[in-house]
Amino acid sequence: MPAPRIGVDLGGTKTEVAVLGTGRTELLRRRVPTPAGDYAGTVQTIADLVREAEGVAGAAASIGVGTPGSLSRRSGLTINANSTVLIGKPLKDDVERAVGRPVRMANDANCFALSEATDGAAAGARLVFGAILGTGVGGGIAVDGHVLDGANGIAGEWGHNPLPWPRPEELAAPQCYCGKRACIETFLSGPALARERSVLGEAAVEIYEDRLARALATVINVLDPDAIVLGGGVSNLDRLYQNVPRLLARYVFSDAVQTAILRAAHGDSSGVRGAAMLWAEGEYDG
């Protein structure tokens, strides 16, 4: 029987663990608060959840962890995380030491893309772009059921590219925390939409859809995915799935857009499931 797979999704406010058994059946799921601003406590929380999961899975289980940010190819330290306590920390090394075995670690958007591409909204699609429209804007790429990391570990990170085909008023956008101006994230995050809605009402959603179509069109022009799966709080807006595909035709460099725009099937669970799937079933042999 293949070893069970433990997945941990480290978020800014909560940390979740799940155990996948044979055929991706869920044997356990638990969620605890992430200790705010406490790096050592965060590593300990992950180790405690893994230990609890092992009680269900057995000690031969594989362990995958989804995190905010990426691991720097230069230093092995966490970069780009919005949980700033992780930045510059050797999280992978520290978690491996705490749990006493090799751990696979990936950006949470990559885990999301992997889960949705494996048995979620985009099951069976070869090339999947997972777009998170939440507190921040993240992205991940799954190819043939595997996460695409990229040479710099940032494949799919579209949130801090500039918003394409900007209108004059968009160029005057406030500076992003990353130091640049008019980043996609400053327009497409949940908080950004909420702010515009408070001023413009529902007209803000129409503007949002056009911006989302522009931002996704450049992803399609470069990657040409079979499917784009939307996750995060904003992805719950039903109208996106009617309006954005129609708007894409204006911006994509093709006479027809075949890329499916899909709502995530696993919702918030995709992070923890995708983390477990960083090891293929039967791949880990203890």
Ligand SMILES: [Zn+2]
């Ligand atoms: Zn930025």
